[in-house]
Amino acid sequence: MRKIALFFLLAMPFTANAQLSNDDVHKYDHFNQSQYRNEIRIPGFDGYQTLKCDFHIHTVFSDGSVWPSVRVQEAWKEGLDAIAITDHIEYRPHKDIVVSDHNESYNIAKKEGDKLGFMVIKGAEITRSKPLGHLNALFISDANALDVDDPLQAIDIAEAQGAYIIWNHPGWPDNKSTFYPVHGDLIKAGKIDAYEAYNYMESYPLTFDWYAEYGIAPMANTDIHGPIDIDYAYGEGWIRPMTLVFATDRTEAALREALDAKRTLAFFHGTLVGDKEYLSKLVGASLETREVGERLEVTNISDITYKMTKGDDLYIFPAGKTVLIKAPKGTLDVENCFWGNGKKLQYRF
Ligand SMILES: [Zn+2]
Ligand SMILES: [Zn+2]
CATH class of the missing domain: 3.20.20.140 (Metal-dependent hydrolases)
Incomplete structure (x- = not known):
């Protein structure tokens, strides 16, 4: 019994409320999801x-x-x-x-x-x-x-x-x-x-x-x-x-x-x-770029997935992921950012 209790203590060191009781009662307070944000x-x-x-x-x-x-x-x-x-x-x-x-x-x-x-x-x-x-x-x-x-x-x-x-x-x-x-x-x-x-x-x-x-x-x-x-x-x-x-x-x-x-x-x-400016700045802050030869490495550090198009080309920058793309030339339409009815943000890397 004591071994099991010790296991929980070691496995859940981050739960402030986890505690050993005694051999009669074991508490599993870490199951309470309200403490995880x-x-x-x-x-x-x-x-x-x-x-x-x-x-x-x-x-x-x-x-x-x-x-x-x-x-x-x-x-x-x-x-x-x-x-x-x-x-x-x-x-x-x-x-x-x-x-x-x-x-x-x-x-x-x-x-x-x-x-x-x-x-x-x-x-x-x-x-x-x-x-x-x-x-x-x-x-x-x-x-x-x-x-x-x-x-x-x-x-x-x-x-x-x-x-x-x-x-x-x-x-x-x-x-x-x-x-x-x-x-x-x-x-x-x-x-x-x-x-x-x-x-x-x-x-x-x-x-x-x-x-x-x-x-x-x-x-x-x-x-x-x-x-x-x-x-x-x-x-x-x-x-x-x-x-x-x-x-x-x-x-x-x-x-x-x-x-x-x-x-x-x-x-x-x-x-x-x-607002167009806030949209543009937020997209810019979300997408970190690095040139890799002819290509562009784009890391989306946000939880917002951005979808962009240029003509028939579709570029998707998934939340929290890095993609390597052929560097786009000129401006792209951001399909999920609007500064007016039907008015998509234009974005340039
Ligand atoms: Zn209401
Ligand atoms: Zn109301």
Whole structure:
């Protein structure tokens, strides 16, 4: 018995919680998967690091089915750097069972975040029909104050708290990504800062031009309601939708500064959408090159596979792998990087 116990001790020296008990009870705490974090490798550039974020998450405190602290554990485990808890203000189907105010889901999540050293941003979803639709207010101080009849007043209250406002799922629920006058007015007034080019399992290609047209930051968020690995069918290499933020540091202040500066890309199922320059720099930081005679050795140090074409030639640079190719001349179309609707990034090695 003692020999077996010793084996576990030697085999699992990295598990802080592994311990010998006695001959009656052997503990196998290393089977607890919650202590292993996946690392998503996406390099930074220009002195920025790439923060992997999900700014749209529900819990049982609105219409989700997951407890707030579990949201943090899911995101930590999957390798994210930050999440926002954004329960609906107006739609709380469990409110007779889960009795609380609008701040409680964040408070619970934040406590867990602090334990793990993980950023949790306070938010809420202002929930109305179109034309206004749904908006997430992030970095707020009191979600209860947003519980008012007039949604434009709710936005003003959030703004007064220093909110960062996201226009959620512009193409939902009517399958039309209509840009209404109210959105134009809000953007002009500086009251919409970002929008979801991707939400949950939907993409809104008409919105891919909005960064260039309106100067609002593109995002991909999960809007997750159920457990993350039940709502999304994970396969090998699958990475949940996320917003990449290029920040000077892994802190809430640096994250906010980067968001205000609109340094984001939407990352959804292997495709990136956003500013041409950020796309180009991210691809450049991901692909390291070395000339080998007439050929080019390309090492993709990121977890994003890039596909490029030139005429009939297809070049694939798989995540985490090195390929040796005939050095391409001129610019290539990057098939999974868009700076507008149908507008592929042009990339030159
Ligand atoms: Zn919504
Ligand atoms: Zn939502």
